[in-house]
Amino acid sequence: MAITYLPGTTIQTELASGAAERILTPMFYSGGLVLSQVSQITGLEGYIVQNWVKRKFLAPPQHKKYSRRQLCRLLFINVLKDCFTLDQAALLLGYINGVLSDDSDDLIDDSVLYGYFVDCIAALGAASPMRLDGTQDVIARVTADYSNPNPSAGKRLSQVLDVMLAAYEARHVMELAAERFAQLDLK
Secondary structure (H helix, E strand, O other), X not given: OOEXXXXXXXXXXXXXXXXXXXXXXXXXOOOOEOHHHHHHHHOOOHHHHHHHHHOOOOOOOEOOEEOHHHHHHHHHHHHHOOXXXXXXXXXXXXXXXXXXXXXXXXXXXXXXXXXXXXXXXXXXXXXOOOXXXXXXXXXXXXXXXXXXXXXXXXHHHHHHHHHHHHHHHHHHHHHHHHHHHHOOOOO
């Protein structure tokens, strides 16, 4: 299995089933992450994270500590921002979890959603280009344990994961194009 980055992070790993759980769980043994830790993990400047909180893309940290749920929301936005505007990324996340600054209306915890996302990437093949044919079958298999809180939740989960996987792959294709462009002798 190839070494790559955990989506939305600076953390190198093998993307296998359960990778998100294996890597993220120990980070929260102390109860949360401070902004400098979040910045180090995401590669985002602290002021960007704070701006996203101000824009209500995620709930504010409690006692200056970010929860696993908040980190996962940031990781999603970090992945999606290369393919969508920030407002589009927020709209996509709101499609499944309502008001982004209010966790009480969520259909799925962001950390669970992130685990599904990483597991889907692992199942589809983390190396670029990922095979997107069969995405719906992989999503159905990976999310088989999801308990629907309402009739539309399962469908929304599948749709959101499908869009996120396409955005993830688009990011890899852009990187591949940039690498190939850099190899051209344009002089």
